Amino acid sequence: MNAHPGSPPPRPSDDESIAATAAAWLAQRDDTFSAADAAAFERWCAADPRHADAVCRLERAWATLQPLRNFRPTAQRHPDRDLLSAPARPSRGVIFPFRAFAFAAALMLTLGFWAVRTTSTSTLRYTTTAGGYERVILADHSVLELNGDTAAEVTYTAVERRVRLMHGEAHFTVAKNPARPFQVEAQGIAVRAVGTAFNVRLGAGEVEVLVTEGKVAVSPTETPSLAGPPARARAETPPNPGPTLLIANERAVVATNGPVTPPRVERIAPEAVRTALIWQGPSLVFAATPLAEVAAQFNRRNPIQIVLADPTLATLPIGGSFRPEHVEAFVQLLESGNEILVDRSDATRLVLRAAK
Numbered sequence: 001m002n003a004h005p006g007s008p009p010p011r012p013s014d015d016e017s018i019a020a021t022a023a024a025w026l027a028q029r030d031d032t033f034s035a036a037d038a039a040a041f042e043r044w045c046a047a048d049p050r051h052a053d054a055v056c057r058l059e060r061a062w063a064t065l066q067p068l069r070n071f072r073p074t075a076q077r078h079p080d081r082d083l084l085s086a087p088a089r090p091s092r093g094v095i096f097p098f099r100a101f102a103f104a105a106a107l108m109l110t111l112g113f114w115a116v117r118t119t120s121t122s123t124l125r126y127t128t129t130a131g132g133y134e135r136v137i138l139a140d141h142s143v144l145e146l147n148g149d150t151a152a153e154v155t156y157t158a159v160e161r162r163v164r165l166m167h168g169e170a171h172f173t174v175a176k177n178p179a180r181p182f183q184v185e186a187q188g189i190a191v192r193a194v195g196t197a198f199n200v201r202l203g204a205g206e207v208e209v210l211v212t213e214g215k216v217a218v219s220p221t222e223t224p225s226l227a228g229p230p231a232r233a234r235a236e237t238p239p240n241p242g243p244t245l246l247i248a249n250e251r252a253v254v255a256t257n258g259p260v261t262p263p264r265v266e267r268i269a270p271e272a273v274r275t276a277l278i279w280q281g282p283s284l285v286f287a288a289t290p291l292a293e294v295a296a297q298f299n300r301r302n303p304i305q306i307v308l309a310d311p312t313l314a315t316l317p318i319g320g321s322f323r324p325e326h327v328e329a330f331v332q333l334l335e336s337g338n339e340i341l342v343d344r345s346d347a348t349r350l351v352l353r354a355a356k
Contacts, residue, residue: 015050022054038179045158055158056122059139127151128168131301131325133279142182143173147201147279148301148324169201169300171212171280187256190221192243199277205257210268210276211246218252219243220260249273284322291316295352302327303348310354313340 025041045052126146128134134146139156146152150168154161159179163172165186174182176195184191186200189207196214200207209218219242244263246252249270252263268276275293278284284297292314295306301324308314322330331350334340343351 015054018048018050018054019058022051022058026055026058038177042159042179052158056156059122059156059158123153123155125151125153130303140175140177140180142175145171145173145280147171165200165202167202169199169279171197171199171277173197173213185221188221189254189256190219192217192219198246205255207254207256208251209246209254209263210251210273211248212273212277213248215245215247217243217245218254218263251276279324284324286318286320286322288317288319290314291318291352294318298322298324298327298330301325304328305349306331307349307351309343309351312354313352 021044025044028037045055126134126136126144128146128148128150130149132146132148136144136146138144138154138161140161142161144152144154144163147169150170151166152168152170153164153166155164156162161177161180161182163170163182163184165184170184172182172184172193174193174196178194182193184193184200186202186207189209191198191200191209193214193216196216197212198214198216199210199212201210209216244252244265246265249268250265251268252265254263255261271287275286275289278286279297279300284294286294292308295308299305304327306327327350331342331352334352335342339355341353341355343349343353345351
C-alpha cells in the first residue's frame, strides 16, 4: 500500500535499525577508534546476540564481495573509505548517519538477505602455489602476504580476528583494534597481536615467528577434544608455558614435534630481517648471504630443489639480484665459476658439490 502524501516515512524495523547501527560502528572502527570507543562497541555487541550477528553479517558480506576485485585488477581493492565513514561525532553519543544505513542496506540487498540465517562467523581460504606470491587486504584493512606454497584460513567475528596458517609462510600487517585482537595459529602455536607486523613460517617440526614492527605474544594453543584427554594423559602432560613477548627485530623458534617448551628467542640485525623477508619483493636480493640461506629462499618458491651435498658450500657468500623462478639460471651462474659442480640426474633436484 502506498503512503499518503505528507504522511511520515515508515519506521525501520528492529533488524534494520540494528544493521544500520552495526554499519555505523564498522565505519567508525575503520576510521578512528579510541579505547573508549572499543569498549563501547564491545558492550553494544554483548548487549544483544542480534548485535554481534549483524556485525558478522556485514563483515561477511564485505569479505564475500572482495573476490570481485579479480575481475578488475586495476581497480582499487577497497572503495574510498570516506564513502563509508561516519561524519565527525559530537562530544556526546554516537550519530548513525543515513550513509551508514545505506551501506548496510546495500550490502544486505546485494546478497539477497541470504546471510540473515547463516552462522555468526565466516572463513575465507587463501593459497599460493610453489613460486607464487599473494597480497590480500582483509576486511579490516589488515594486510596478509603469502609466500610460495602457502595456505591460510581467515575467520573474523565481532570480537576477534583469527588466521590459521596450515603450511608455508605468511607476513601480517595488522590494523590496530584493541577490542578485536588478531591471532595467528600454526601447528599448536598462537601469535597474538593488536596492531603490529610479523612473519610466521612453518618448518619441519618448528614454527618461526619474526616481529618486524610492534610486539606480539607467542604461546601454545589449547585445543582439547570434546571429551578431553584421558586422566593419565592430563597428569603426564606438562603445563603450558606462559606467553613469550617479542618486540621488533626479535625472532622466536618453537618446537612442535615434542614436549611443550618455551620458544628460543634471539635478537637479529635489521639486515637479517630484510634478508628473511626478501620473498615479499619481485626479486631475491642477496648481499654476502650464505649459500644455504640462498638455497632455502629458492626452494620455498620452486618445485625444483637446490640440495647442498657438500657442507662446505653452506657458508659460501652470495650477492646479487635474482628472479625467484630462475633457479636454473642461478645454478648455472654458480657453475660458471668452476668451483661448484651440479648433478642434474634427478629432475626434481639440483645437487651442488664443491669441485675437487
